[in-house]
Amino acid sequence: MPPARSLQRGDIVDAAIAILESEGVAGLSMRRLAARLDSKPMTLYPYVGNKSTLLSLALSEVAARIDWTTPTGPPRERMVTIGMDMFVRLGEIPWIVSILQQGTNIGTPALGLADRFFDAAHEAGLDDRQAFETWRGVWYLIVSELQYRGAVAARGPDEQSWFETIDPADVADLPHVTRILPHWPDLSGGFDVRRTVENQVDGAIARAARD
Numbered sequence: 001m002p003p004a005r006s007l008q009r010g011d012i013v014d015a016a017i018a019i020l021e022s023e024g025v026a027g028l029s030m031r032r033l034a035a036r037l038d039s040k041p042m043t044l045y046p047y048v049g050n051k052s053t054l055l056s057l058a059l060s061e062v063a064a065r066i067d068w069t070t071p072t073g074p075p076r077e078r079m080v081t082i083g084m085d086m087f088v089r090l091g092e093i094p095w096i097v098s099i100l101q102q103g104t105n106i107g108t109p110a111l112g113l114a115d116r117f118f119d120a121a122h123e124a125g126l127d128d129r130q131a132f133e134t135w136r137g138v139w140y141l142i143v144s145e146l147q148y149r150g151a152v153a154a155r156g157p158d159e160q161s162w163f164e165t166i167d168p169a170d171v172a173d174l175p176h177v178t179r180i181l182p183h184w185p186d187l188s189g190g191f192d193v194r195r196t197v198e199n200q201v202d203g204a205i206a207r208a209a210r211d
Helices: 009-023 030-036 041-048 051-065 075-091 096-101 108-123 128-154 175-189 193-210
Strands: none
Touching (some): 009 041, 030 051, 128 193
């Protein structure tokens, strides 16, 4: 019997990334990964524990390979740049939405981005609590928008958005919704992530100045 193949965590993570890129999250399993590594599923668990851990490691590794934009300029612009860079770069990873939906984080690369964001926020006059709350708001905005866009892209040709299924008579007692509802598709399609990030950052800076 040939000796068992010696495994390294890095090799396991690289193989998992290759499967994710070719088959998506649904195609990744410990059995599929072991087969790719010419090994057995049980030999992987001491290195990665479970699939959730494996996904976190894979995403963290991919995020670490990204050549993140180095923000320059005034603190407000640096905060916006960091937020938009996350949105664009993470949006380029085709399997990221499925992982984010499972609550998987992107590991220490995100902490590096957070540190840059905090540095700019402190320079803009925010204290630690204000900087953290602003960072968290920007992060969740980006994650939710990536999830929404992924869900839209995955819809079948006959599937409708929730706002297309509403009977106007059911919201007749909601005057503002009634007025906006016919325009909801255009407003949704024209949602500007940068403007929303800027609004969050500007609001935080303005409030810090008042406090």
